[in-house]
Amino acid sequence: MHRVRVVLVLLALVAAAPAPPAGAARAPAQGPVQADRALTASRATVLPVAWTRQVVHAGQGVVLATRLRGPDGRDLEEPVTLYGRSAGQTRWRALQRFPDGGRVAADESPRTDAEYFFRHWPSARLGLASSPVIRIDVQEDPSPAVTLQLVPGALQTFGPIDSCCPNLVADERLGPAVEGELLQVQGAYVDPGSATGTTRFPVLQTWTSGRWRAIGGGNLARSSWHTTTAAPSAGRHLYRAVLPAAPGLPAVVSGVRELVVTRQRTALSAPPQARQGTVLRFRGLSAPHRPGRHLAVQELRDGRWLSVASTGTGTGGASSLALRAPRPGVHRYRAVAADYSGAPARASLPVDVEVLPSPVPRPWVTHLDELSPATGEREHLVRGPVLIEGRTYRRSVQMSNGGSIVVELGTHAATLKAAVGAGPPEVGLDPVPVFTVVVDGRTVLRRMVPSQSAFPLSVDVRGARRAVLTFSSRGSIYENEYPPPRLLLGDAVVTSRAEPQRGLVPDAxxxxxxxxxxxxxxxxxxxxxxxxxxxxxxxxxxxxxxxxxxxxxxxxxxxxxxxxxxxxxxxxxxxxxxxxxxxxxxxxxxxxxxxxxxxxxxxxxxxxxxxxxxxxxxxxxxxxxx
Missing domain, CATH: 2.60.120.260 (Galactose-binding domain-like)
Structure with missing residues (x-):
């Protein structure tokens, strides 16, 4: 038998027991009952309770519990009595007496509406104390029912529905579901069979080949149920939920829901030609849009697709990305969209970009704040002014944990340089930003950058094809009250001007x-x-x-x-x-x-x-x- 646990808190006051005034034994009024007026106001404190009313079904058991304690919070071993009366009655009856007090509990199974309260009568050590009145409303057996709702994976709650988002509804602006996307299936249910110990679990069904087929069972959470399933192939699909029949209980069927499923569309556009060393700009699209989705541009190198730029998608699913044009030749790129909804990553058709040789070399500079991060999402790379050791660098990059930048160097690149510093947190050395620079697969720098420290960096990249700058965080997970550490790259550039190496040990x-x-x-x-x-x-x-x-x-x-x-x-x-x-x-x-x-x-x-x-x-x- 399912029981509802009602917790009531009594306040017993340690004092010389006053004589109860006349009428102290009268039935208390509806609502909280105050301590006896013979006690002074400084001693008479009313403790809050969670609720004073509860609805149950006929035949459902109720556990009434209380705790008798003194002003110091300790449990007291003094007699406690449970009183009750049916709705419409004016006289209270003593139902149970608990001689040892402390924490007590009473089982009741009211057939009609009823009211209860606990009371401690004055003793040699304690004054009078009463709990608030609890009203139990008894309802007749409800009609069985089950409902169904389908929510795209972008709104997935990852937990019992009623403990997170009881009023969660699908966002119509998200449009249809996507093939392979994880669907959150949820609904409400009322099953009178649970009062007799018979538990039925909703079954999710879909209409396939002219009949309803079960595709999974639901998990119960109080008066709701939930499960997950993958969105099928593109098209229109019908779903319903069923409470299966049981001895003496007929099957219950929800209304039918139609789900529209579409294919994920990913596209990439780029100029057909670009000059070596210039900034190559891409336009990407991933539709329908989903929150948290990111789009990566990949380049085909030696038969493998490698990520060279990444960013989050905008509200309409569009995004822009930029990288430095690599060496002369034809380079093949594609876009890949992925998110956390469970849908598989979707790749666009490849596009070819012809990179033309640069004209007669002349001094040039490419700022890294023009480029997209190679990995991570939009929040991993922030552009704008930074302050390093009292100096403001206006064209700079802030990298957070997991961010990286791929810099295509080209034939005439000579130096990669920046002022390197670390932002918050300012608490000790844990965690510590770790900065790594890899040139053509060889690590040229890997060092910790403690908070509020800085150093100049200049790397000789003559003859190299690409450099990868990566930031990670070493140490324990920082607490929420501290901002996450950030690596600061002040005026980070790649240039054709050769400069002496700084901030590293050559040939290490x-x-x-x-x-x-x-x-x-x-x-x-x-x-x-x-x-x-x-x-x-x-x-x-x-x-x-x-x-x-x-x-x-x-x-x-x-x-x-x-x-x-x-x-x-x-x-x-x-x-x-x-x-x-x-x-x-x-x-x-x-x-x-x-x-x-x-x-x-x-x-x-x-x-x-x-x-x-x-x-x-x-x-x-x-x-x-x-």
Missing amino acids: LYLLDLPPVSTRGDVGLDDDGDHKLRSGPSEGALEYDLPRPYRRFTATARLFGEVVDAVGSVRVVGDGRLLASYDEVGTDYRRVDVDVTGVRHLRLELAATAGGLSYGLAVHDAALLP
Whole structure:
């Protein structure tokens, strides 16, 4: 039997028990009952309750509960009595007495409308206290019913309907559903069989080949039900919901809903020709529009489609993207639209762009704020003025976690430069922005940029085809009250003017670009570009054959995860000889700097002791310096 739990809170006041005034035992009025007037106002406090009225069906049980406590909040062991009366009666009857007080509960099954309240009578220690009156309205068995509503995946709630959006309706401006899109199916239901212990689950059906076919069952949540299903092929489709028949209960059928399904349309347009080094602008379209959708431009390289620009779509599904025209030749591009509704990504027909050689070279500059990010969405790349170390850079880029920019360099590009800084948060070093620059597949810079720090960057890109600038966030997830960290690129440009390199070590070799010749234990290179001992307590090692002699090995190390009393250690071994040992590595960043002159075979040994729930040891930004 389904029960409705009614929680009432009593206030008992610790005081000398006054003699109750005449009429104290009279039936309380409808609504909250005040403490006895013999108590002073400073002691007589009325506690709120969630509700004073509840509707149930005939034969449905009700649990009435209360808690007797003193001003200090502690439960008190004093007698409590439950009173009740049927609707229309004026006299209250004592129904149950609970001699031990504290937390008490009473089961009642009213057949008609009724009222209840709890009372504690004065004792040697406590004064009079009463709960508010609770009215229970009893209704006859309702007529069984079930309703159906179909909502496109862009409005999906990912949870029980009545706990999130009980009045959720489809947005007509979104138009029809899209092939493969996840549909949120929901509705209300009333099933009198549940009062007798018979639970029926709605079944979703669709009209196929001249008959109704079941395609899934619903999940119940109080007086509603919900499920999900994928939108079928383009066309018009009929759906209904059914409460199946049960012994003594006929089947119940909802009204029929028609769903219009269309194909996702993705298109891309671009100029047929462009000069090398100029900004190549695309127009993309993804219809029908869905909130949260992003459009990526991909280029066909060596038989693979690679993303070179990405942005969010506007209200009508249109978007504009820009990238620097690559080397001379014919380049093939396409647009791919994707969102979080569950629909598969849709690609446009490819378009070819012929890139013509530039005329006689002359000094030129391309600002990165003209280009679209290669990955991420619109919020990952913000253009506009930034302030770095007291200086304002007007044509700048702010990158948030996960953003990246692909810069097509061309024949005459010589330098990629910017003033690099970090914005908020201003709380410690966790999390820390990590800035990575990759030129033609080789990492030339990877370093942490702590909050409010800055450095000038100038990279020699002569002879290179493309550069990729990426921002990620290293450390624990920042709390909501702090703004997310941002990487600032002041006046970021690629230019034909050759300038000295700054902000990096030329010819440095980052270990993320050098595959290990062997590994031992649960160690390896993670997706974030760090070498990690993934689970503690344990130990492991990575070994490398160096392509040429180097002078120093540098990195930072620290423990990550749910660390309690664990410590880690990093040992650097060169040609079988221990070069350095860093013990008691904790959650703070530990600098590793070792002389590796003459070493041709390098081994990193990582270890972590017991003292955590789920943790590991990370070696960040490991590099060999010439």
